[in-house]
Every structure is written in structure tokens, then in C-alpha cells.
């Protein structure tokens with residue numbers, strides 16, 4: 488089953504590339520993150536912990552690199568070196584932040600290396616992880632250029648949610664045990680619920696109906712989430728989705744390793760685009776006075 | 778089908794071998810059913826005549842009998858009195874879970890009907906003590922499975938124009954067996970991944986892992 492799924496996904500992707508579109512997907516979820524708006528508050532990361540039953544591993548394990556933060560805030564400094572006369576632990580200014588979650592690559596490097604096809608591409612254009620199938624070989628994580636896959640080294644459920652904290656676990660997503668890989672799912676449980684509701688009401692999913700936990704929580708509205716297939720249709724007059732509009736405005740296109748920008752106002756970029764991973768998350772560069 | 782597909786767990790085989798529920802009668806019946814199915818397969822692709830536009834899933838299971846606080850007779854309600862399954866399990870068409878009716882629903886009829894029966898007297902006792910009977914779960918899918926009743930009911934009942942809604946029990950029987958011939962419901966279908974997947978293939982259901990695994 489999964490093997491044929493995997494092969495189908497790749498042929499679908501190749502076909503899309505050759506014919507210049509991804510249109511036999513049902514949806515294609517994408518994001519646009521405006522770094523001008525991001526204030527580095529970490530609320531998105533906390534929201535993700537709460538929504539997706541992420542284990543809090545404690546300082547010791549975190550230092551060993553065993554943290555389970557599906558969304559991490561990367562911090563960069565204008566002047567990384569504090570110099571000899573450092574008076575403070577950190578610089579007083581010049582920080583910029585980069586929220587990094589799974590980039591949901593179209594040509595995902597993690598997928599073809601999984602020996603048991605536990606990670607594969609869904610008809611929604613998502614990069615899926617099936618916990619039951621995962622045998623914990625960790626090939627995918629080693630092959631991810633973004634390092635956005637997290638491995639359960641321990642049975643965190645034993646002490647991560649001491650009673651009564653287990654009551655806050657989200658029933659729509661399983662609590663992973665030791666030995667499986669996990670990563671951002673674009674809050675697939677929310678997508679699933681919205682799709683189910685739309686199906687029950689015999690209609691299509693509306694733009695903005697699916698909200699990921701991170702985009703819902705962001706106080707500055709830096710994270711936009713939506714269906715990338717919602718193009719403007721002159722015949723029916725259906726408007727394009729917010730995310731598609733952002734991508735078009737900043738001239739970021741799928742299937743490219745380098746974007747052609749006409750003006751410097753177009754701030755959009757995708758991380759490590761040149762690796763041809765074709766990610767679904769676009770970042771808008773931060774502009775600042777120097 | 779790939780070799781990676783999950784095979785049914787060992788206890789399934791063990792239960793089939795125990796054969797405590799296999800009487801001569803069942804053997805005869807299954808022989809007749811096999812004959813019938815063979816004949817039907819010859820004439821039409823639709824194996825089950827009762828539910829149009831659907832291929833019922835295949836698979837049997839014989840599990841452990843679950844004792845309930847009151848031995849609720851499904852047969853008297855659904856078979857003899859022909860009460861629709863969805864009258865009591867009213868959430869089946871509206872949500873993920875089919876739901877157990879509240880005691881008030883039972884009392885709606887049983888404050889008048891059959892009040893002399895011991896089981897009803899037990900129920901009335903619960904009702905007067907403002908308690909609900911602690912029914913035990915019989916059909917339980919693992920926590921990592923997303924299953925919704927409403928979408929299945931929509932596909933096989935609501936969107937199925939050829940099906941009379943009175944016959945909804947035939948659709949329920951796909952996964953729950955002939956509950957209207959049982960007293961307390963027993964699990965008679967395996968509800969394993971293979972069981973679901975074979976039905977999804979036969980009825981053009983989704984086969985994407987993330988449709989059901991969460």
C-alpha cells in the first residue's frame with residue numbers, strides 16, 4: 488500500500504514539474520511568514536507544544552539536542568562576536584528571528600531515504616509521518632537539510648505530563664512513544680477536521696478556515712497559512728487565497744531553485760531553495776535600518 | 778498490496794482457532810452463505826443485496842464477551858420492534874462517535890413500557906438515583922486511528938439514494954455485525970487495518986495513510 492503510494496507521489500510530483508503545475512493535488516498547504524512582523528516571542532512554539540502533545544524534555548536532554556520543538560525560533564545577531572570587552576551575556580540590539588518548522592518540501596529529501604516508507608507525500612501536498620510505521624532508523628532526519636525532524640529518544644510520556652497535566656493532551660493526535668521520528672505536520676488534525684466538516688456540508692474548504700496553532704497564536708500575525716491551489720479564477724471570479732496572493736506579490740514560485748525578482752521590494756525567499764527541495768514555506772526578509 | 782501491510786495480530790488467529798462459538802449450526806450457515814455468495818458473484822458484482830452501491834467488508838472476529846451493567850437486548854429493540862439504530866445512537870450521523878443514548882432516552886419509553894421486567898426495574902433504579910449505567914465499550918479502535926461515523930453514514934446512507942433509511946442496520950452491520958440478533962453487542966468484526974483497507978479499496982475510499990492515522 489504505502490510503497491505504491493510513495494511511487495505514485497513521486498510520479499505525481501514529476502508530472503507536476505514537467506507540466507508546470509501541481510493541479511492534481513486536492514489541496515496544497517503552504518505558509519508565508521513575515522519576518523518584519525516576527526518579534527521573537529516564541530508564542531508560536533508554545534502553541535505547537537500544546538496543540539501537538541510535544542514532550543517537554545528538560546534542560547539536560549535539551550542540551551544534548553534531544554528537544555522536541557517542532558517549531559523552533561532561530562536567533563541570529565548582527566554582530567555575532569561580542570568582542571573582548573563584553574559586559575553583557577547577549578548583545579543589546581541586532582537580533583533577528585527565524586521561526587523554523589517543517590518546510591513541507593515538495594521534493595522532500597527525507598522521503599526517498601525512509602526504508603519502510605513511513606514518511607511520504609499525501610495528496611494534500613503534505614509531507615506525512617506515520618508513527619506506527621516508523622522503525623526509528625533516523626535516515627530522514629540525517630537527510631533533512633533543515634534539521635527539522637525530531638526523534639523520541641525516550642518514552643517522554645512517562646514523566647512529561649505529570650498528573651493532572653495528561654488531561655491537556657490533544658486527543659486528535661497520538662502521543663508518540665520512544666523510537667519514532669516526528670515533525671511539524673502543518674497541524675494535520677485541524678486540516679482533517681475542517682475537511683470533514685466541509686465534506687459533511689457538501690462544499691469546498693474556504694480560505695482561512697484552516698488555521699494552524701502557530702498562526703492562530705502569533706500576536707503580530709506573522710504567519711499566514713492556506714491552500715496554495717487557490718488561484719484567481721477569472722471565469723468563476725473566485726478570489727485567490729491570502730497565501731497565494733503573498734507568494735505572487737513577492738514573486739516566489741514553485742519548482743525553481745532561484746527566484747527572478749524584478750524589484751528589491753520583493754522580500755520573499757525560501758530557505759535553501761538552491762537545494763531544489765521546493766519547500767511550501769515562504770519567508771519575507773526582514774528590512775531594517777542599519 | 779505491499780509486504781509492509783500490517784498483518785492481523787496473533788490473538789485474532791488464536792480466537793479463530795478456539796472455536797468456542799463455532800457450532801454445527803454456524804458451519805451450516807457459513808456453507809450456505811458461501812454458496813450464496815458464489816452464486817451472487819456469478820451474476821452481479823454487488824455482493825450484498827441489502828445495501829445498494831456498496832461492497833460490504835469481509836472478515837470475522839470472535840472476541841471476549843463484555844458484560845454490561847444491564848443486559849440490554851438489542852434484538853427486542855431493533856429486530857422485534859424495528860426501532861431504527863439511529864433513534865438511540867443519534868450521534869452516529871452527526872459526529873465521530875455513535876454515542877450511547879442518555880438514560881432519559883430509555884426512560885422516555887420505559888416509564889410506561891415493560892415496567893414489570895427486572896431489567897427495566899434496574900434501569901429505573903439508576904434513573905431515580907440520578908446515575909447512568911456504566912456501559913462498557915465493545916468496539917474500540919486504537920487511539921492512533923481517526924474514525925468518524927458521520928462520514929461513513931453519509932457515504933452509505935445519506936448519499937445513497939437507493940437505500941431505504943429503515944435498512945440502516947444493514948450498513949451498521951458492515952462493522953458491527955448483526956447486532957439486531959444479539960442481546961448485548963459483541964465484537965464480531967476484526968476492525969483491523971486490513972479489514973478497513975479492503976473495504977476502502979472495494980468502495981473507492983481513501984487509501985492515504987494520514988486519512989486515518991493520526
Ligand code: SF4
Nearest residue numbers: 535588671673674701
Ligand atoms: S503548523 Fe502546527 S505542527 Fe507545524 S509548527 Fe505550526 S503549530 Fe506546529
Ligand code: SF4
Nearest residue numbers: 525526528529531705
Ligand atoms: S508567535 Fe509570531 S511574533 Fe512570536 S515568535 Fe512566533 S512568528 Fe514570531
